[in-house]
Amino acid sequence: xxxxxxxxLALVGIFSxxxxxxxxxxxxxxxxxxxxxxxxxxxxxxxxxxxxxxLLDIPLPSYFHFSHLLTLMLTPAVIAFAVPxxxxxxxxxxxxxxxxxxVIFGLLLGLISxxxxxxxxxxxxxxxxSVLVRFVSTPFAMEATSSFGGVPELTAMLVLLTxxxxxxxxxxxxxxxxxxxxxxxxxxxxxxxHGVGAAKASEIGEEExxxxxLTMIFTGIAxxxxxxxxxxxxx
Amino acid sequence: MLQTLAQxxxxxxxxxxxxxAEQYFNLPIPGSVIGLAIVLxxxxxKTIPERGVSLGSAWLIGELLLFFIPPxxxxxxxxxxxxxxxxxxxxxLVLGTVFVLVGTGFVVDRVFRFERRMNRQRxxxxxxxxxEG
Numbered sequence: 001x002x003x004x005x006x007x008x009l010a011l012v013g014i015f016s017x018x019x020x021x022x023x024x025x026x027x028x029x030x031x032x033x034x035x036x037x038x039x040x041x042x043x044x045x046x047x048x049x050x051x052x053x054x055l056l057d058i059p060l061p062s063y064f065h066f067s068h069l070l071t072l073m074l075t076p077a078v079i080a081f082a083v084p085x086x087x088x089x090x091x092x093x094x095x096x097x098x099x100x101x102x103v104i105f106g107l108l109l110g111l112i113s114x115x116x117x118x119x120x121x122x123x124x125x126x127x128x129x130s131v132l133v134r135f136v137s138t139p140f141a142m143e144a145t146s147s148f149g150g151v152p153e154l155t156a157m158l159v160l161l162t163x164x165x166x167x168x169x170x171x172x173x174x175x176x177x178x179x180x181x182x183x184x185x186x187x188x189x190x191x192x193x194h195g196v197g198a199a200k201a202s203e204i205g206e207e208e209x210x211x212x213x214l215t216m217i218f219t220g221i222a223x224x225x226x227x228x229x230x231x232x233x234x235x
Numbered sequence: 236m237l238q239t240l241a242q243x244x245x246x247x248x249x250x251x252x253x254x255x256a257e258q259y260f261n262l263p264i265p266g267s268v269i270g271l272a273i274v275l276x277x278x279x280x281k282t283i284p285e286r287g288v289s290l291g292s293a294w295l296i297g298e299l300l301l302f303f304i305p306p307x308x309x310x311x312x313x314x315x316x317x318x319x320x321x322x323x324x325x326x327x328l329v330l331g332t333v334f335v336l337v338g339t340g341f342v343v344d345r346v347f348r349f350e351r352r353m354n355r356q357r358x359x360x361x362x363x364x365x366x367e368g
Contacts, residue, residue, distance in 0.1 A: 020308075024301045042300055046307045053308055060309060073302040075254060076246035076295055078267035082274035083292035088284065091350035094354065098347045102339060109338040113331040121323035127316065131327075132244055135335060137304040143265050154313060158328075165332045173333060179340035183347040188340030192332055224265055 003028040012058060015064025020067050023048040042164060042196055074139040081217045088210055098183050099211075103218040106191025107226070110135035110219075115234045128153040132234055133223055137194040140220030147227035148235055159194065166193025167200045185209025191219050242291025249273070 027044035038044075053063055085092070094097060111132060118128040130150035133141040138159050145155040170189055180183055182205055189197035190212035198216050202209025253273070254266035262269070277283045310317065317324070 010310075013305040017254045017258065020262060020304055021301075024304060046304055049304060050307055050311065053311060058345075063308060064305060067308075070302050071305050073247070073295065074294055074299075075250040075267045076243065077272035077299055077302060078251075079246050079250055079274055080288075080292035080295035081279065082287065083288055084296070085271075085275055086278040088280075095350055097350045098343055100341045101346045104343050106335060106339045109335045110331075113334040114327075117331050121327045123323065123327070124316065125325065126313075127320060134331075138299065140307070142303070143267065153306045153309040154316075156303050157310045157313075159309055160303070161328055162332060165328055166336065169329070169332065170336060171268065172338065173336050177337045177341060179337070179344050181344050181347050184340045184344035187343040188336045191339045192335040200267045221268055221271070223296075223339065224268055228263070 001147065009062050010220050012062040013067070016053075016058060017062045017066040017069075020049055020070065023052070024156070024205055037167065040162060040167075040196075042187045046160065054226075066112045074142065077170045078143075078220075081220075084213055085217060088214055091210060092214065094182065098187070099218065102187030102191060102215050102223055103212075106135065106215060106219050107222050110191065111230060111234055124149050125149070126154060127158075129235060133227070134158040135192055135194065136220040136223045137216050140224050144227040147231045152229075153188055163193045163196030169225060182207040183211050187215045190215030194220070199214060217225070239290040242288055243294055246291050246295060248272075255338050296341070 024041065024045045025041070026050065027041035030044065031039045031041055039234040052058075053060075088090065114132050114134060115128075118131050123131065129148050130145055131146045132148045133155060136144070136159070138156055141155050141159045142152045145152055145176065170185075170193070174180075174185055174188070179188060185204060186201050189201040189208070191197075193200065194216045196213040198209060199213035249270050252266065253270040256262065257264070257266035257269065274283075274288065276290070278285060
């Protein structure tokens with residue numbers, strides 16, 4: 001009996017993993033063909049899989065049986081960020097002040113705004129604590145969130161929503177606030193919308209994209225390193 | 236393809252070693268960031284060439300979304316939380332994002348203009364030192 005259950009769990013687990021990969025590559029392919037922002041894999045892939053899991057009534061433990069292995073890749077992905085830092089070392093050496101100010105302001109404004117706004121609209125603790133790291137890239141956010149008492153799964157969702165929001169509203173905001181330099185736009189997008197923002201920034205311009213990626217990486221590292229220091233202030 | 240796979244495996248191996256080291260020595264810095272520092276150091280000292288890691292790095296960064304889809308799926312567990320607080324959550328997410336976009340963009344815009352001016356002055360000063368003296 002229990003052997004049947006185990007085989008069942010493993011089968012649903014394999015099915016879930018295959019389904020996740022299929023949804024992800026399908027969404028990527030669709031976006032490559034039709035460049036509508038609402039087809040962007042960051043929206044379509046999670047939506048597709050969540051709908052399937054709900055529709056087929058797959059229990060979460062079975063869903064995670066194998067697909068949790070994908071999440072383990074977040075650690076090597078952080079290490080991989082060493083390469084873009086190395087590649088852009090000359091740009092970093094050219095604008096050390098601008099980049100550091102972007103990282104420091106992005107990090108602090110993100111923490112302060114998340115903290116005060118969640119108090120203002122009175123979010124329950126699990127959301128209020130998970131929302132603090134929402135502006136940094138997922139691998140860093142999931143690492144840092146436990147320092148603030150956040151829930152990694154909720155954090156992943158909030159980071160994703162934040163990225164999509166930043167991508168949608170950045171252009172009118174830049175016009176209204178008269179943010180016009182490539183470094184201003186790039187740093188703002190990297191600090192407020194992490195990977196999604198960096199992708200958006202590289203659509204605006206090459207330098208914007210590079211600055212957004214660098215700001216995203218350094219804000220993420222800074223968040224992970226300072227989270228234990230900031231946690232007594234923001235909890 | 237094979238090269239990418241080999242490089243990704245190397246990144247993963249380093250990740251395992253660094254996370255083990257973090258736990259064993261109870262380090263305050265996460266293993267992932269230690270690994271990043273190690274690879275950056277190896278690249279800067281030319282111990283490893285950039286092409287030895289660039290394919291694997293590009294793949295890991297390019298497919299980042301795939302790696303965090305599973306935790307996003309578990310928000311199903313928190314359905315009632317989103318039903319209750321969804322509206323306020325969206326309001327605060329939008330306001331906060333506007334705040335960070337404007338704040339960071341505005342400050343960096345100014346600092347960048349200043350630093351660009353400084354860089355130009357320095358460049359001019361080093362180009363024509365004899366003209367002034």
